[in-house]
Amino acid sequence: MDEKEVLMQVKDLSVTYETRLGPVSAVDSVSFDIFRGEILGLVGESGCGKSTMGKALMRMIQPPGWISGGQLIFEGEDIMAYNEDQMRDFRGRKISMIFQDPMTSLNPVQRVDEHIVEAIQVHEPKTAIENALERAKILMQRLGIQKRRINSYPHQLSGGMRQRVMVGLGLVLNANLIVADEATTSLDVIVEAKLADQLKEIRDEFGVTLLVITHNIALVAELSDRVAVMYAGHVVELGPVEEIFDHPLHPYTQGLLQSVPNIKLDEREELYKMGGEPPNLTHPPSGCRFHPRCPVAMSICEQNEPAFQEVVPGRFVKCWLYQDHPDKETPTIEVAE
Numbered sequence: 001m002d003e004k005e006v007l008m009q010v011k012d013l014s015v016t017y018e019t020r021l022g023p024v025s026a027v028d029s030v031s032f033d034i035f036r037g038e039i040l041g042l043v044g045e046s047g048c049g050k051s052t053m054g055k056a057l058m059r060m061i062q063p064p065g066w067i068s069g070g071q072l073i074f075e076g077e078d079i080m081a082y083n084e085d086q087m088r089d090f091r092g093r094k095i096s097m098i099f100q101d102p103m104t105s106l107n108p109v110q111r112v113d114e115h116i117v118e119a120i121q122v123h124e125p126k127t128a129i130e131n132a133l134e135r136a137k138i139l140m141q142r143l144g145i146q147k148r149r150i151n152s153y154p155h156q157l158s159g160g161m162r163q164r165v166m167v168g169l170g171l172v173l174n175a176n177l178i179v180a181d182e183a184t185t186s187l188d189v190i191v192e193a194k195l196a197d198q199l200k201e202i203r204d205e206f207g208v209t210l211l212v213i214t215h216n217i218a219l220v221a222e223l224s225d226r227v228a229v230m231y232a233g234h235v236v237e238l239g240p241v242e243e244i245f246d247h248p249l250h251p252y253t254q255g256l257l258q259s260v261p262n263i264k265l266d267e268r269e270e271l272y273k274m275g276g277e278p279p280n281l282t283h284p285p286s287g288c289r290f291h292p293r294c295p296v297a298m299s300i301c302e303q304n305e306p307a308f309q310e311v312v313p314g315r316f317v318k319c320w321l322y323q324d325h326p327d328k329e330t331p332t333i334e335v336a337e
């Protein structure tokens with residue numbers, strides 16, 4: 001990708017769930033851009049807010065949760081200002097989402113072709129059924145689903161095929177952004193790798209933008225152009241995938257990469273187990289939410305939240321190590337370009 005056109009801007013997005021134990025701040029004032037045509041990986045430990053973020057982008061947060069702040073700008077339009085009718089059209093036509101278990105989104109008594117025809121007719125009511133069916137067939141073939149499979153029911157397909165049907169449901173309406181939340185997680189390793197390859201091909205062929213949400217860092221390394229690392233409701237680091245893997249800046253990213261076998265290529269390094277537990281988001285830690293687990297925490301980290309800043313062109317990090325502050329004794333850590 002040479003020129004980077006912004007498809008979606010996420011600005012100060014916050015999502016809160018109201019629970020018996022108090023409000024849970026699952027996404028806390030997060031800002032980032034999604035570029036048209038990119039594959040952006042969103043990684044982080046379970047419970048850090050990845051799915052919440054994915055659903056929030058489509059305004060699909062259900063009670064007891066709500067979007068408690070921020071803006072979502074899609075192709076220059078503020079979708080937070082859309083009414084329910086506009087949102088219904090927007091979902092599917094502009095953004096579609098695929099989940100870990102496609103059976104929850106597919107209707108068990110509807111055939112593959114019927115799903116696709118219905119999607120077309122809901123959003124484009126004037127389309128004749130024969131035309132919709134023809135489009136469904138062409139698309140399924142391009143996604144590698146054989147002709148004879150198009151009359152199948154979801155349970156007759158393999159997991160990988162079902163996920164491709166879900167991708168097809170997004171593509172048939174020319175969705176610009178597909179959010180895939182752990183879409184490959186329930187597949188076995190070989191099928192997962194194949195689906196990852198296919199997602200790349202689909203991106204190249206259809207020019208679609210993908211937000212791939214996963215806890216699988218190896219998959220992100222393989223698939224993404226850029227990666228966003230989430231910790232406790234914050235995006236703590238964002239940048240091009242090779243740069244982050246070669247030279248992670250945030251201490252959390254550093255720990256995360258060291259804890260994955262075969263990712264850190266330096267074999268002398270021992271597999272690292274990050275100390276401590278992910279925080280309880282009902283009472284998140286003060287200052288930087290990572291400070292209680294951070295091996296290089298300073299006193300400021302406990303007191304003040306660092307900003308999410310671009311420290312090298314294209315690389316963003318939310319960490320006091322890379323920002324000036326009053327009790328800083330050592331110069332800012334050098335960042336390799």
Ligand SMILES: Nc1ncnc2c1ncn2[C@@H]1O[C@H](COP(=O)(O)OP(=O)(O)O)[C@@H](O)[C@H]1O
Nearest residue numbers: 017019024026045046047048049050051052281
């Ligand atoms: N429906 C809900 N009600 C209350 N809390 C929720 C709900 N969904 C998610 N959460 C909380 O929000 C946080 C983020 O969850 P989630 O977005 O599912 O994380 P991830 O996808 O990274 O595992 C967690 O602390 C989780 O307990």
Ligand SMILES: [Mg+2]
Nearest residue numbers: 050051052182
């Ligand atoms: Mg999740």
